Amino acid sequence: MRKILVIDDEPDVVSYLSAFLEDEGFQVLSASNGPDGLALAREERPDLITLDITMPGMSGIEVLTTLRRDEQLNGLPVVIVTGVTSFDKLTDYRDVRGPEGFMQKPIDLAQLLSTIEGILDSSR
Amino acid sequence: MQIDETSSLFPEKVSFEDILRSTPCFLSVQDRDLKIVATNEGFIETFGDARGRYCYEVYKQSENKCRECPVEQTFLDGKRHSMEQLVALPDGSNIPIVAYTAPVYGPNGEIEAVVEISADITPVKRLEAKLRESRERFRLLFEEVPCYISVQDRNLNIVQTNRSFKEDFGDYVGASCFEVYKHRGEPCLKCPVAATFHDGKRHYSEEVVTSLDGRQIHTLVSTAPIKNPEGEIEQVMEMSTNISQIRELQGQLTNLGLLVGSISHGVKGLLTGLDGGMYLLSTGMEKNKPERVQKGWRMIRRNVEHIRSVVLDLLYIAKEREPEFEPVALKELAALIVEMLEKRAEDLEIDFQVDLAEDVGTCEVDPKSIKESLVNILDNAFDACRVDERKDSHFVRFSLASEGDDAVFRIEDNGMGMDRETRQKVFSLFFSSKGVEGTGLGLFTANKVIEKHRGVIDVESEPGKGTSFIIRIPKVRDQRVEA
Numbered sequence: 220m221r222k223i224l225v226i227d228d229e230p231d232v233v234s235y236l237s238a239f240l241e242d243e244g245f246q247v248l249s250a251s252n253g254p255d256g257l258a259l260a261r262e263e264r265p266d267l268i269t270l271d272i273t274m275p276g277m278s279g280i281e282v283l284t285t286l287r288r289d290e291q292l293n294g295l296p297v298v299i300v301t302g303v304t305s306f307d308k309l310t311d312y313r314d315v316r317g318p319e320g321f322m323q324k325p326i327d328l329a330q331l332l333s334t335i336e337g338i339l340d341s342s343r
Numbered sequence: 344m345q346i347d348e349t350s351s352l353f354p355e356k357v358s359f360e361d362i363l364r365s366t367p368c369f370l371s372v373q374d375r376d377l378k379i380v381a382t383n384e385g386f387i388e389t390f391g392d393a394r395g396r397y398c399y400e401v402y403k404q405s406e407n408k409c410r411e412c413p414v415e416q417t418f419l420d421g422k423r424h425s426m427e428q429l430v431a432l433p434d435g436s437n438i439p440i441v442a443y444t445a446p447v448y449g450p451n452g453e454i455e456a457v458v459e460i461s462a463d464i465t466p467v468k469r470l471e472a473k474l475r476e477s478r479e480r481f482r483l484l485f486e487e488v489p490c491y492i493s494v495q496d497r498n499l500n501i502v503q504t505n506r507s508f509k510e511d512f513g514d515y516v517g518a519s520c521f522e523v524y525k526h527r528g529e530p531c532l533k534c535p536v537a538a539t540f541h542d543g544k545r546h547y548s549e550e551v552v553t554s555l556d557g558r559q560i561h562t563l564v565s566t567a568p569i570k571n572p573e574g575e576i577e578q579v580m581e582m583s584t585n586i587s588q589i590r591e592l593q594g595q596l597t598n599l600g601l602l603v604g605s606i607s608h609g610v611k612g613l614l615t616g617l618d619g620g621m622y623l624l625s626t627g628m629e630k631n632k633p634e635r636v637q638k639g640w641r642m643i644r645r646n647v648e649h650i651r652s653v654v655l656d657l658l659y660i661a662k663e664r665e666p667e668f669e670p671v672a673l674k675e676l677a678a679l680i681v682e683m684l685e686k687r688a689e690d691l692e693i694d695f696q697v698d699l700a701e702d703v704g705t706c707e708v709d710p711k712s713i714k715e716s717l718v719n720i721l722d723n724a725f726d727a728c729r730v731d732e733r734k735d736s737h738f739v740r741f742s743l744a745s746e747g748d749d750a751v752f753r754i755e756d757n758g759m760g761m762d763r764e765t766r767q768k769v770f771s772l773f774f775s776s777k778g779v780e781g782t783g784l785g786l787f788t789a790n791k792v793i794e795k796h797r798g799v800i801d802v803e804s805e806p807g808k809g810t811s812f813i814i815r816i817p818k819v820r821d822q823r824v825e826a
Binding site for chain 2: 228229230231232234235236238239242251273275302303323324325326328
């Protein structure tokens with residue numbers, strides 16, 4: 220079963236995405252902050268990570284850059300799921316590989332699923 | 344008279360009489376009775392044949408002597424006199440003239456007659472009127488201009504002020520500008536007035552000055568030199584425009600912009616929460632998973648409640664209500680709040696500790712807004728506990744006590760706490776500590792409310808450990824709390 224790691228500081232978003240992805244047949248792991256998410260990613264090697272941007276402490280962008288710079292983790296596909304609309308905010312990851320997917324909240328479930336399936340299919 | 348003997352004019356070609364006759368003014372000679380005995384051409388042309396008539400008959404068309412008559416004066420003291428008068432022309436109109444009189448001595452040294460020369464000074468009068476008019480216009484401008492004008496001399500002493508200035512800073516002509524504007528004992532470091540005295544150019548600056556009644560006023564100051572006819576700078580004019588309102592509007596606009604940004608972000612979170620709740624609810628029912636149904640339903644309720652708060656907070660801010668003060672028994676108010684929130688604490692499994700002192704008594708507050716503010720802060724405390732996953736058990740302590748002249752509310756929690764950056768932003772509009780369900784508006788309005796009560800809110804917090812909000816309100820309304 221394919222594993223997805225959901226990183227978001229809002230418990231409601233985690234419940235939502237977890238329930239949905241489990242229903243779609245994924246095994247779901249979750250973390251509510253960057254450091255926990257990174258630790259979980261190292262331990263469990265999920266097939267894909269969904270990542271929120273605005274989190275207290277370590278932001279989603281910092282998590283992304285850390286993932287990309289880590290030799291063991293930089294192959295992991297990342298889908299950013301965020302309420303942030305201004306793309307200029309997100310240019311600080313320009314010096315590493317960008318996310319494989321980008322979703323805005325409120326979440327369009329169908330689109331999320333097809334994005335995830337698309338990424339996982341192509342990475343096989 | 345001095346005559347050039349070598350000239351061939353006198354007395355063959357031209358006599359003194361000819362000259363007198365032709366002199367371009369009104370010339371008359373009067374005897375002691377003020378009767379006109381001789382006049383020149385100019386006089387005759389304007390007033391007609393006046394011989395034998397009293398000068399006041401002719402000039403004033405009056406049967407009585409003028410009260411102040413320069414001719415009479417001259418007869419009395421033998422000196423020259425002059426006077427401005429309005430004289431009547433035969434056609435009934437008046438012209439302004441200036442009359443000069445001089446004594447004419449007879450052979451035995453007595454003043455036999457007085458000669459009066461008058462000139463029509465209508466053009467002069469017209470100019471005078473124009474000057475008066477323009478002076479008056481300038482004075483009005485100076486006085487009525489809706490900004491502060493003061494004129495200072497080289498010692499920075501105020502020599503003149505306009506109405507606006509007097510209204511807000513008092514009539515302190517003679518005092519120095521730094522005393523009046525800034526309540527200082529010595530000149531300001533970068534005084535634009537001094538700079539203008541120095542280089543003769545206009546200078547500009549932005550200053551915060553204090554009015555008579557203690558208000559801080561933001562002003563835009565410009566100075567200009569006032570030169571005397573020799574071109575030396577004697578005084579400097581200082582003109583200040585009150586831009587306090589603009590600065591406040593600027594602040595409000597900035598806040599509004601931030602507000603819109605933060606709301607849009609917050610609303611997305613809410614919608615996601617509602618979507619999530621509905622997904623859980625409907626799939627839970629489909630798949631017969633009662634736990635999921637419960638979870639979904641709670642999510643929906645919570646987010647709907649949250650939307651309510653955001654909207655109400657927004658409306659509150661938009662309305663900018665003025666507080667309506669009334670005497671309130673604070674302990675009872677606090678007890679009401681506890682009642683409201685007990686269930687929520689129970690649902691969240693938070694130990695709600697309450698300690699309300701008996702002796703706080705009655706204070707003048709706006710009960711509605713104080714209640715809302717305290718509820719907001721307590722809600723925040725609950726949320727901080729709810730999202731804190733590091734501890735097994737959580738408490739929120741709500742206390743009320745009397746401290747000197749203040750009533751002090753304390754709201755402590757052992758929730759997720761805030762780091763220094765978050766703590767500094769906690770009352771600003773864009774504050775939305777993620778994880779905590781605060782709308783960012785509740786604390787902002789709470790702070791404003793406490794400010795309107797002349798109180799203060801202090802925040803102490805440690806990330807991971809917890810937070811304390813300390814709300815001090817003066818018991819007597821007129822006092823400001825010492826921070």
